[in-house]
Amino acid sequence: MRIISYNVNGIRAAIKKGFVEWIQTNPADIICLQETKANQEDIDTEAFEKAGYHSYCFSAQKKGYSGVMIMSRKKPDAVHYGSNMEQSDFEGRVIRADYGDITVINAYYPSGTSGDERQDYKYVWLNEFQEFLNTLKKERPKLIVVGDYNIAHEAIDIHDPKGNKKSSGFLPEEREWMTQFLASGWIDSFRHLHPETTGAYSWWSQRFPSVRLNNKGWRIDYICVTKALEKQIKSAAIYPDVKHSDHCPIYVEIK
Secondary structure, eight states: OEEEEEEOSSHHHHHHTTHHHHHTTOOOSEEEEEOOOSOGGGSOHHHHHHTTOEEEEEOOSSTTSOOEEEEESSOOSEEEEOOSOHHHHHTTOEEEEEETTEEEEEEEOOOOTTOHHHHHHHHHHHHHHHHHHHHHHHHOOEEEEEEEOOOOOSGGGBSOTTTTTTSTTSOHHHHHHHHHHHHTTEEEHHHHHOTTOOSOOSBOOSSSTHHHHTTOOBOOEEEEEEGGGGGGEEEEEEOTTOOSSSBOOEEEEEO
């Protein structure tokens, strides 16, 4: 099972930048997209089907905002839209697909960069989402949670930890949440296989073109798996040379 997680920052914009041509290269069996910013009827899913992918979209009620999608070569046994968290579901943040005894959850975690109100909601969302996962894990222990977590966990995950210590996405409270989340039975697949790799980032600010060129990035996209899948992690990677977005795809292979 080859899985990619990718915040496309607008699926229609990504398509204009060669996204369809990229999926035609068969980069993964399951491709999870965040921040699609579109309803399914506004997306050329026929092009995805021609490339061999079924697609399942969960959009925000607000047009042009948020949204998640799962593209899959194999039809899932079941697809679940939302997480029964009212505001989260209104914003189209969580979609789930079951494959046998393995469940893939694609999530677009809130950002707090627009101000205190959204930062406060981010903390509420993190706690509610973890409760949702804890409940689901009792029924489905083999969970894979992919997505844009909007948190750089450790200093190794950000190009300028000192300069960003007061920036949303690298605040102590967010990092502490991530630490306790992993300690509660989750594995960061990339760090599991690459514990000391530096300069491995998945997002770069678009404010200055030189930022990505000089790799001044953040690793805020993750594929985390439960302990039940630890021994099945075969490989994990980040693809900074794939450029349809201000993020890049991240990858895991599960036996």
